Amino acid sequence: MIVLDNYDKAILKALQEDSSISNLDLSKLIGLSPSACLARTRNLKELGVIKQFTTVVDEKKLGIETLAFILVNLSPLNRETANFFVAQINRLPQVLECYTVTGNHDYLLKIVAKDMKTYRDFVIDSLMAIPGVNRVETSIVMSTEKRTISIPVEQE
DSSP, X not given: OOOOOXXXXXXXXXXXXXXXXXXXXXXXXXXXXXXXXXXXXHHHXXXXXXXXXXXXXXXXXXXXXXXXXXXXXXXSOSHHHHHHHHHHHTTOTTEEEEEEOOSSOSEEEEEEESSHHHHHHIIIXXXXXXXXXXXXXXXXXXXXXXXXXXXXXOOO
């Protein structure tokens, strides 16, 4: 675990709110000189605390209407099948997130599709076509009440 001081935490909080903020504006916001702020930001990136700077896209504006969570079971569940499954999932742009989970299922996928027909085609033609996929169970998102990619960074 990396120990962060209040300046590092303030940088992370601000960048999670708006990663396009200029270094000058960021330095003013947190109360550091621009050079000290830039050095700390670079250090957080080098340490891997900041993984990437990104843009969050509103999928609805692009005509993507379906968001679903899919629970997947593999058979047989062994390292070879699991590694092959993950490699295939990483090639599918509709899959936004993939988690190995505990319980009655092996994986949890978060996927997007243009509409229900596109979603159905994805499940049949892409997901179920992966060797080892034995069973899928879907929950379609009806509405999103909260969504964030920000990790809470508490300041003392």
